[in-house]
Amino acid sequence: MSNHHRVVILGTGPAGYTAAIYAARASLQPVIVEGSEPGGQLTLTTEVENFPGFSDGVQGPELMVAMRTQAERFGATFRTGLATSVNLSERPFRIVVDEKETLTADTLIIATGASAKMLGVPGEQEMIGRGVSTCATCDGFFFRNKKVLVVGGGDSAMEEATYLTHHAEKVTIVHRREEFRASKVMQDRARHNEKIDFVLNVTPLEMVSDGNKVTGLKVKSNETGEERVLEADGVFVAIGHRPNTDFLKGQVEVDKVGYIVTSGHSSATNVPGVFACGDVMDSHYRQAITAAGSGCKAAMDVEKFLEGSAVHDWSMSSAK
Incomplete structure (x- = not known):
């Protein structure tokens, strides 16, 4: 497999998996770096009763496996490993996995989540x-x-x-x-x-x-x-959460706590071609369904970016 990709997604969980599903269905052949906890925090959860579509609830790990399988069905591929550093100062972007393998990408979606303290x-x-x-x-x-x-x-x-x-x-x-x-x-x-x-x-x-x-x-x-x-x-x-952004080393704008800052209602960061979704940029809701929704937005923003159209700044327009 080539080490250069149109889309690389860092992290799984509802945000990363949903981004992978949408990007794969858009024929972007995304590669997902799973991180140290494939499936994210939901793999540590037993019964999930508030995710739409499951009237009797669903086990957290079961839901994550279903999302991963759905992404694979449309052509997403997965690499087990942890993104230890990135270089976003030049194109293509460079992502180092486990301090040894380097991937390059035209666009990057960061969905590395936040860990509860x-x-x-x-x-x-x-x-x-x-x-x-x-x-x-x-x-x-x-x-x-x-x-x-x-x-x-x-x-x-x-x-x-x-x-x-x-x-x-x-x-x-x-x-x-x-x-x-x-x-x-x-x-x-x-x-x-x-x-x-x-x-x-x-x-x-x-x-x-x-x-x-x-x-x-x-x-x-x-x-x-x-x-x-x-x-x-x-x-x-309830002593707080820590966004998993240490590996970025200041290359993307973050707030005082470390959450990635995105533009308006889009998933765009201050680096063109780099997008963020899920708990790594959301310190407020932190729900599986909101993370999934933001993963959808990130994949759609990536598709528009790769088509050459600027990501729309929704903060400058009125809701329709």
Whole structure:
């Protein structure tokens, strides 16, 4: 297989796979570099009940395999590996995979996603999908009338906790300090919700489980050193996300957190011919369906770019 391609897509998940489906159907023969977690975060999810078209829900890994197979059906090809560096300063673009193989491309779609920051405590990784979650919108429905913990002190934690009150019987926000980083309006909203309690100035030590599912979180008081277990049916880790953009090394414009900046409602970056989709450029929604939609946009923008027409700047026009 030649190492030069019209379209290279970095990353999979709903964004990368959808971009691959659309690009392949446009006869662009895209090559997808799968990364270290083929299928993205959904491969760590069990039941997905909010993706359209599956009335009884679908397993996250099953959904990702179906998307990958669909892309292959139309001619997309996959390479296992991690993009370790890129050169976007000249054409064709150069993408180094696993620090050894170099691909060149006329256009590039970045769909490398964002990784949830984790606590790093024992039992956490083992219990992901079995009571440990990083997405209330995705998993809150499974905790109807149950008791859950939300670990964090920023706007994300307050937002997750408030959302979970629509499902859970009781929500407890656990934070390592007495003061929160969240905005006052978000704090007030949480404090005025009768379903939300607070356990402050404690350090999480360990996810507690019965071997099959989470039963609580062991914490230590930062004042007395006393350890105790906060009993719960679920633990939501809400300490932020980290966009997977380190390999870009400043070659594409990113915001202060590291999310790729795109132009208006398009997927275009500040580098002509480079496009971004999914959680790597979306710090707000972070849903499988919105990621898939942005992957569609990226592939369509690439097709227009390769045809020689400039990507339309939707920010300069009115919606029709």
